[in-house]
Amino acid sequence: MSKFFKIMHMVGLLFVGVGAGLYLLTDVANEVSGMLTIASLIGLGFVIMAPYPVVLIFEWSQKQQLNSNEDDANK
Template sequence: MIKLVKVLHFVGLIMLLVGIGLYWQSDIGQQVSGMLVIALLIGVGTLIMSPLPVALVIEWAKKQSPNSGSKE
């Protein structure tokens, strides 16, 4: 499960960087269709990236749970 989330995080990061690159390096952002493409790349890229930190926190919490009862 975590491997799939890591792959999706990488794909989202690539989409984000492509969207930012199109915005900075081309004139496609001057047209409405170009703005839509750039906004979709950046938005979907960040949306795909977001589950990884949540999955890592949940995995970390599951690892910590057995140790917390032994300290009492």
């Protein structure tokens, strides 16, 4: 499950990078359709990237809970 979200995070970074590259390196941003394209790429990239940190927090908390349970059993 985490692998899927990691791949989606990379795809989101790619979208943000392409959007930023279009904005900084081309004249596409001077037209309305270009503005829409760039904003969509960057926004969609951030939305795709968002779940991965949440998954990392859930995995971390599960590991902490398992460690806590093991420590309690050893006492």
